[in-house]
Amino acid sequence: MPQQVPRLAAVFAVAVVGLIVARTLLVPETFGDIGHYRAAAIDSIVAHPKKYAGHQECTMCHRPIAEKRAASNHRGVRCEVCHGPAAAHVANPLETKPTVSRNRGLCPLCHAYNPSRPTGFPQIDSVRHNPRMPCIDCHDPHAPEPPVTPRECSACHGQIASQIAVSHHVELSCTVCHDAPVQHKNDPRSVRPGKPTQRSFCGTCHATDAPSPERIPRIDLGSHNQPYVCWQCHYPHYPEAR
Amino acid sequence: MPETPGTIERDAEQPDRASVDRREFLRDVLGACGAAAPVLWWGTISVAPAMGQERQDSYDPTDHLYGMGIDVRKCIGCARCVVACKIENDVPDEPHFFNTWIERYVIRRDGEVEVDSPNGGIDGFPPIEGVGSVRRTFFVPKLCNHCDNPPCVQVCPVGATFITQDGVVLVDDDYCIGCRYCIQACPYGARYIHPEKHVAAKCTFCYHRLVDGLVPACVEVCPTGARIFGEVEHRATPLARFLQFNDVQVLKPHLNTKPKAYYANLDGEVR
Numbered sequence: 104m105p106q107q108v109p110r111l112a113a114v115f116a117v118a119v120v121g122l123i124v125a126r127t128l129l130v131p132e133t134f135g136d137i138g139h140y141r142a143a144a145i146d147s148i149v150a151h152p153k154k155y156a157g158h159q160e161c162t163m164c165h166r167p168i169a170e171k172r173a174a175s176n177h178r179g180v181r182c183e184v185c186h187g188p189a190a191a192h193v194a195n196p197l198e199t200k201p202t203v204s205r206n207r208g209l210c211p212l213c214h215a216y217n218p219s220r221p222t223g224f225p226q227i228d229s230v231r232h233n234p235r236m237p238c239i240d241c242h243d244p245h246a247p248e249p250p251v252t253p254r255e256c257s258a259c260h261g262q263i264a265s266q267i268a269v270s271h272h273v274e275l276s277c278t279v280c281h282d283a284p285v286q287h288k289n290d291p292r293s294v295r296p297g298k299p300t301q302r303s304f305c306g307t308c309h310a311t312d313a314p315s316p317e318r319i320p321r322i323d324l325g326s327h328n329q330p331y332v333c334w335q336c337h338y339p340h341y342p343e344a345r
Numbered sequence: 346m347p348e349t350p351g352t353i354e355r356d357a358e359q360p361d362r363a364s365v366d367r368r369e370f371l372r373d374v375l376g377a378c379g380a381a382a383p384v385l386w387w388g389t390i391s392v393a394p395a396m397g398q399e400r401q402d403s404y405d406p407t408d409h410l411y412g413m414g415i416d417v418r419k420c421i422g423c424a425r426c427v428v429a430c431k432i433e434n435d436v437p438d439e440p441h442f443f444n445t446w447i448e449r450y451v452i453r454r455d456g457e458v459e460v461d462s463p464n465g466g467i468d469g470f471p472p473i474e475g476v477g478s479v480r481r482t483f484f485v486p487k488l489c490n491h492c493d494n495p496p497c498v499q500v501c502p503v504g505a506t507f508i509t510q511d512g513v514v515l516v517d518d519d520y521c522i523g524c525r526y527c528i529q530a531c532p533y534g535a536r537y538i539h540p541e542k543h544v545a546a547k548c549t550f551c552y553h554r555l556v557d558g559l560v561p562a563c564v565e566v567c568p569t570g571a572r573i574f575g576e577v578e579h580r581a582t583p584l585a586r587f588l589q590f591n592d593v594q595v596l597k598p599h600l601n602t603k604p605k606a607y608y609a610n611l612d613g614e615v616r
Contacts, residue, residue: 104373105365112377119385131520152554153434153560180568182426182478182562188432212569215424218473220455220483224569311569 137277154188156281164196165302168245175246176225176290210238216261223291225259252288258293267340280304280339284306305333390450406510411550411565412577412605414532414587415486417612419571422447422484425465426563426572431467433551433562440464442537444548445488445563447495450614452481458614479604480602485615486571489514489535490596490604497536499526512577512605513550523527549576577605 136142158181162169165182172178183189184203203209211229220226233241241250249258256277257264267273277283283296299305306324308315326337338344354524430436430444443464447466451459452475462596463470466484473479498506498514508514521544528536539546551561559565564574575584582609587593590608596616608615 104370106376108370108377112381116381119381134504137510138507139504141504141517141520144515144520145509145552146509147519148549149553149556151434153554153557153559155552155554157430157559157565177568178598181565183429184566184568188429193357212425213421214468217422217470218476218479219451219470219484221418221483224421251426 138162144325155189156188156190156193158182160193172245175248175293177245177247205239206237207235210242210244218262222262223263225291226261227258228261248289252285256283256288258288263340270343271339272342299331300330309333352460353387364380367438383589394446394475409511409555409579410577410605411491411512411555412551412562412575412607413488413491413582414573414575414584414591414593414609416571416573416587416591416609417483417485417615418610420484420486421569421570422449422466422470423568424469425566425568426486427465427467429562430548434549434555436546437540439540442540442546444546445486448485448487449616450483450485450612451479453478454480454614460616464539481612483612485608485611486563487535487596488606489531489550490602490606491548491550493603493605494601496530496532496600496602500526502526502532508558509552511554511555514547515549515550515552516545516547518542518544518546532602533604548553 105260131141133142134140137145159167161182169182172180183201186203189201192201198329207229211227214226216226238244242248245295252261255264260277262302277296280299281296284294287294287296302324303310307313308319309322311321313319313321333339378569394584415482421492424447427446431438436442436444443465445465448460448462449470451461451468453475455461455478461470468540491508491512493508493512495514498508501507502524503520503522503602505517506514506527507517521547523538523543525538525545528538531547536547537543538544551559551563554561560574564572573583573587575582575587577584579585587609588607593607593609594611595604595607596611597604
């Protein structure tokens with residue numbers, strides 16, 4: 104055999120041995136156990152301390168107030184949303200207590216009016232609504248029904264009220280078009296107000312033969328954009344807009 | 346020309362050239378390789394640890410596959426989730442490090458889309474200018490999507506980020522070299538370099554809570570139930586009902602990352 108072959112074989116042998124030694128030294132211990140990563144990393148991630156206890160922990164000791172809240176409008180608002188992380192309190196109930204803001208600081212974070220919030224979510228103008236009084240003076244945070252039934256729909260539907268204020272339709276009260284049971288004011292999601300369903304409803308004022316004041320604009324219901332309903336084009340809270 | 350093909354005759358003028366038979370040469374070399382093969386095999390096997398070992402405690406990661414549902418129509422942008430995540434996971438307080446954050450979309454009547462996320466939403470959002478020209482506006486919570494085909498895992502040069510058997514993408518703090526390739530690779534902007542540890546960091550689905558049967562901190566504190574946590578493949582989980590009764594989309598489906606954050610009522614303008 105030519106002398107190049109054993110020399111080459113020796114070079115390869117050195118490289119292979121070197122590779123095996125390097126792998127033994129450099130690859131960490133649990134690497135590759137489960138996948139292409141150090142399995143011990145999962146253990147150190149799992150060992151991270153918890154700051155939030157979870158509402159089941161609160162309910163174990165504070166059962167009556169948890170049940171009161173679970174039957175109220177705040178049933179989806181878990182304890183630590185307002186009371187902050189409570190794992191330290193669960194571990195040491197007598198020494199570490201969760202806190203809560205008792206002035207107006209906390210409630211407007213969710214309930215201040217913001218146009219990007221979904222329609223119908225209870226919102227107030229936090230500057231005008233009972234200025235400077237603590238929210239909990241009137242609203243029990245664990246059962247936050249309004250203390251008095253709101254007189255006006257605009258108490259919650261401020262955006263609609265401010266829009267209709269620039270329109271002729273401000274002369275109509277909300278109940279002219281929407282049959283709103285009183286229960287809706289106290290528990291909005293339990294019953295919703297109704298809406299008109301047919302063109303003839305708008306015709307009670309706007310049809311050519313309607314018995315309404317003369318200044319109201321008229322259209323011929325039979326020919327005007329059949330078969331669409333009126334509010335597909337005319338926003339009823341601001342119908343003058345084009 | 347030599348008399349027998351395959352041989353080189355000794356040349357009188359070049360006496361040092363040995364004569365080599367081609368067949369002999371091949372036989373010798375292949376024989377040497379065959380002899381060396383068991384040694385090489387033993388070398389790699391003895392060094393590589395055994396695959397498929399399971400964790401020793403009672404939590405079995407192969408029994409779960411986690412995902413999150415987000416109902417955009419329920420989000421009120423209060424950012425309690427952002428605050429809770431920062432507390433639970435020791436995320437730095439500086440404004441641009443978030444495991445999860447809230448974006449506000451403002452879509453004008455002329456088609457312009459404005460997106461903002463001031464400090465993730467923690468300090469509230471500035472009032473919208475020209476509210477009258479707004480067609481739609483809403484909040485979108487965002488987080489690591491824990492993709493089933495994660496680009497971040499694919500590009501990590503050392504194997505410091507990985508997807509667990511229960512579908513959670515995690516980062517090995519002790520092994521990451523901080524090369525930032527995964528930060529570039531994530532199409533959702535979910536990863537960042539931790540300013541003190543100098544390694545990649547991101548949402549972990551609060552994995553340290555999942556193994557104890559709790560839900561992530563952001564899901565625990567969401568007051569409207571806009572975040573729903575559960576298992577993608579099981580039937581008795583809140584996520585199953587969410588996926589059944591909602592029109593669900595994912596972010597950037599064209600990138601084939603197979604994200605496991607499912608958005609209901611997602612507007613087409615959300616990127």
